[in-house]
Amino acid sequence: MENKKTKSKVLVNHPDYKEHQEPWIRMVKIDSVPRGIPLLVRVSALLGAMLTGAIIILAMGSNPILVYISMITESLGSASVLRETIRIAIPLLITGLGIALAFKMRFWNIGAEGQIIAGGVAASYFALFWNGYLPYPMLLIVMFIAAVVAGGLWGMIPAIFKAKWNTNETLFTLMLNYIALEGLRYLQYGPWRDPRAFGFPIISPFPAEARLPTLFGVHIGWIIALLLVVLVHIYMKKSKQGYEISVVGESVQTARYAGINVNLVYLRTMFISGAIAGITGYVTVAGANGTISEEFTGGVGFTAITVAWLAKLNPVAMIIISCFLAILDKGSGPLVNSFGIPSSVAGIITGLFLFFMLGSEFFLNYRLVFRKKEGNRE
Amino acid sequence: MDIDILTNFFFMAVIAATPLLFGTLGEILTQKSGSINLGVEGMMFMGASIGLSASYFYEFYAGDGTIGYIALGLAVIFGFLAGALGGFIYSVLTVTFRANQNVTGLALTIFGIGVGNLIGDLLSTHAHGFTSSTEATRRVVANVGIPFLRDIPILGRMLFSYNMMVYFAIIMALLLMWFLNKTRVGLNLRAVGESPSTADAVGINVTKYKYLAASIGGGICGLGGMVISMVDNSGTWVFNCVAGRGWIAVALVIFAAWKPSRAIFGAILFGGLSVLRLYFPLDGVPAQVYDIVPYAATIFALVLTSIRKSKESAQPKACGTNYFREER
Numbered sequence: 001m002e003n004k005k006t007k008s009k010v011l012v013n014h015p016d017y018k019e020h021q022e023p024w025i026r027m028v029k030i031d032s033v034p035r036g037i038p039l040l041v042r043v044s045a046l047l048g049a050m051l052t053g054a055i056i057i058l059a060m061g062s063n064p065i066l067v068y069i070s071m072i073t074e075s076l077g078s079a080s081v082l083r084e085t086i087r088i089a090i091p092l093l094i095t096g097l098g099i100a101l102a103f104k105m106r107f108w109n110i111g112a113e114g115q116i117i118a119g120g121v122a123a124s125y126f127a128l129f130w131n132g133y134l135p136y137p138m139l140l141i142v143m144f145i146a147a148v149v150a151g152g153l154w155g156m157i158p159a160i161f162k163a164k165w166n167t168n169e170t171l172f173t174l175m176l177n178y179i180a181l182e183g184l185r186y187l188q189y190g191p192w193r194d195p196r197a198f199g200f201p202i203i204s205p206f207p208a209e210a211r212l213p214t215l216f217g218v219h220i221g222w223i224i225a226l227l228l229v230v231l232v233h234i235y236m237k238k239s240k241q242g243y244e245i246s247v248v249g250e251s252v253q254t255a256r257y258a259g260i261n262v263n264l265v266y267l268r269t270m271f272i273s274g275a276i277a278g279i280t281g282y283v284t285v286a287g288a289n290g291t292i293s294e295e296f297t298g299g300v301g302f303t304a305i306t307v308a309w310l311a312k313l314n315p316v317a318m319i320i321i322s323c324f325l326a327i328l329d330k331g332s333g334p335l336v337n338s339f340g341i342p343s344s345v346a347g348i349i350t351g352l353f354l355f356f357m358l359g360s361e362f363f364l365n366y367r368l369v370f371r372k373k374e375g376n377r378e
Numbered sequence: 379m380d381i382d383i384l385t386n387f388f389f390m391a392v393i394a395a396t397p398l399l400f401g402t403l404g405e406i407l408t409q410k411s412g413s414i415n416l417g418v419e420g421m422m423f424m425g426a427s428i429g430l431s432a433s434y435f436y437e438f439y440a441g442d443g444t445i446g447y448i449a450l451g452l453a454v455i456f457g458f459l460a461g462a463l464g465g466f467i468y469s470v471l472t473v474t475f476r477a478n479q480n481v482t483g484l485a486l487t488i489f490g491i492g493v494g495n496l497i498g499d500l501l502s503t504h505a506h507g508f509t510s511s512t513e514a515t516r517r518v519v520a521n522v523g524i525p526f527l528r529d530i531p532i533l534g535r536m537l538f539s540y541n542m543m544v545y546f547a548i549i550m551a552l553l554l555m556w557f558l559n560k561t562r563v564g565l566n567l568r569a570v571g572e573s574p575s576t577a578d579a580v581g582i583n584v585t586k587y588k589y590l591a592a593s594i595g596g597g598i599c600g601l602g603g604m605v606i607s608m609v610d611n612s613g614t615w616v617f618n619c620v621a622g623r624g625w626i627a628v629a630l631v632i633f634a635a636w637k638p639s640r641a642i643f644g645a646i647l648f649g650g651l652s653v654l655r656l657y658f659p660l661d662g663v664p665a666q667v668y669d670i671v672p673y674a675a676t677i678f679a680l681v682l683t684s685i686r687k688s689k690e691s692a693q694p695k696a697c698g699t700n701y702f703r704e705e706r
Contacts, residue, residue, distance in 0.1 A: 027704075029702070029704065108480050108698070110416070161684070165684040165685050167681050167684035168684065168693060170414065170480060170698065171629075171676075171693075172677060172680060172681075174625070174628065175674075175676050175680070178625070178670075178673040179670055179673050182666040182669050182673075183670075185666050185669075186664050186666040189666070302484050302487070302488075303488065305481060306484055306485055306488075309481040340503075342495065342496050342500070344491070344494075346492065347488050347489060347491050347492020347495070348489060348492035350488050350489070350492070351485055351486070351489020351490070351492055351493075354481075354488065354489070355467065355482075355485055355489065358471050358475070359470070359475045359477060361477060362476055362477070365476070
């Protein structure tokens with residue numbers, strides 16, 4: 001061990017002394033990635049997820065290639081299934097946009113589910129009880145405003161506590177989801193229950209005046225979603241408020257030093273984030289479902305978090321991610337008839353896709369450094 | 379009020395508390411290492427379906443020679459391993475690949491619910507309808523209680539007449555309490571959860587601790603799911619059987635202020651609330667009011683902790699952030 005010579009004898013003879021060597025592998029943070037690499041990494045992640053999914057499908061005794069082809073044709077193959085797929089993508093996209101604003105300022109809003117419910121309930125109130133008092137397009141507009149305000153206020157509650165007492169927002173927003181859900185269940189089983197539903201605990205369908213019109217066979221929620229993509233993109237990139245959000249997200253200290261009112265940014269951004277989730281509630285009840293029920297969100301508030309994150313909070317990328325998840329969801333439905341594979345396989349493939357995408361981010365942020373040969377002693 | 383109703387209510391509260399307690403303990407262990415794993419629901423689904431399949435296939439091949447203890451034992455082992463697999467996937471992504479903890483937990487929930495319902499559906503298909511434990515297993519799983527002690531009036535019913543998973547859960551809570559507060563390794567683990575860089579500086583292997591805590595914690599969550607499918611549903615797969623209890627467990631972690639001892643009482647309280655309306659329906663009070671209480675109480679606890687700035691009962695500090703040594 002010739003290395004000892006270079007080191008102090010006292011240190012080397014100490015019983016706790018261990019020869020330290022450079023680790024075999026270590027990682028270094030990188031500032032910029034060469035062009036094309038992000039795409040390569042993401043495509044590899046997608047292939048990895050599909051391969052792993054293929055193994056699971058094989059284990060169930062089906063041909064994975066046929067299953068994948070069937071998933072594509074069942075979600076994109078004809079105009080009618082394509083419309084269905086878009087209908088699934090709309091709420092994911094809108095909610096993802098709202099979540100992205102909160103996440104950009106490192107405010108972990110896990111409460112979109114509750115904010116969607118708040119918006120949906122507020123819109124439903126007007127749809128169910130104000131029809132006839134308001135002329136045709138006015139009812140839809142009032143419903144929209146109600147959903148925006150309700151979703152926004154519901155989203156603001158945890159922000160108030162965060163601003164005042166620094167209450168943990170991840171857990172607070174999570175709990176508010178269930179409080180909103182129980183509130184909706186109360187309405188469905190109690191005062192809003194349709195007396196003409198033969199005892200079934202359902203809320204009556206909305207009148208035609210409270211339904212969103214359709215364009216190309218899909219309710220106009222898709223236009224609202226695309227408009228929001230543009231608006232949120234401009235808000236985040238071009239406006240002063242959007243800039244404040246990024247500064248708060250980078251460092252609260254810096255923001256305070258720069259004279260930004262951090263508490264105001266929390267409240268304002270969470271109002272907008274919740275309001276956008278409220279719009280999801282609006283387009284779901286007034287567009288897709290035509291009524292409201294305890295399952296009307298379909299877990300979108302949670303799935304949309306993954307949409308926002310995988311898109312790196314980029315509104316345009318969210319279009320792609322939400323459509324992809326919608327393809328998985330729609331495409332896996334009919335598998336049970338053609339291959340005997342239960343539709344819950346969608347959850348597994350979606351989960352695998354998320355795992356691989358989340359893992360692959362690492363290769364965009366870090367570089368692996370292997371120990372050099374000379375570093376090896378003995 | 380009839381004392382029998384009260385003891386019965388307490389009994390049912392404890393039964394309802396057991397899966398919650400497992401989920402909570404698993405998540406406490408995970409969060410103590412500085413990882414917030416929101417995938418409890420998913421890991422419980424994995425434990426529920428894979429634990430059940432282990433017992434089902436053992437019974438399928440053993441036929442009349444089924445030994446109930448082996449069936450339950452296999453369910454325990456595989457339920458644990460399934461949950462641990464979930465926790466391990468979470469660790470790979472958050473510890474090694476440094477993915478966002480919240481998002482990874484949600485992905486694990488989506489994945490776990492898919493795995494649970496898929497395996498459950500396939501099992502039901504294999505059993506031509508629905509799965510069900512054999513008589514031998516049911517005898518072991520059903521109320522065995524502690525001989526002699528269970529015959530004491532009232533107290534016997536309230537304390538000594540449960541199935542063994544209930545006692546297992548309580549022993550697990552006491553063990554975890556002892557581990558976190560009295561052992562060197564437990565102290566190290568808490569150091570990792572509070573300040574990984576300090577722990578690293580004194581030579582604690584942060585990566586190893588985080589992996590083990592999340593994986594074993596996931597395994598304990600998996601046991602909670604296994605209790606739902608094997609004990610509560612006597613070996614029958616019910617679609618979506620975990621039904622949000624993983625999320626209640628996440629709430630309980632906050633309510634119990636990350637303390638296993640408080641988790642026991644919290645779980646019985648939350649379990650009690652979930653069966654309360656069956657025993658004490660109040661006129662004019664809708665069911666949802668009962669259901670809302672656990673979440674409202676959790677928010678109350680959360681806000682109170684933050685107002686008092688209590689470090690004792692706050693979330694471990696490193697929760698939510700991933701540790702990268704070169705970024706101190």
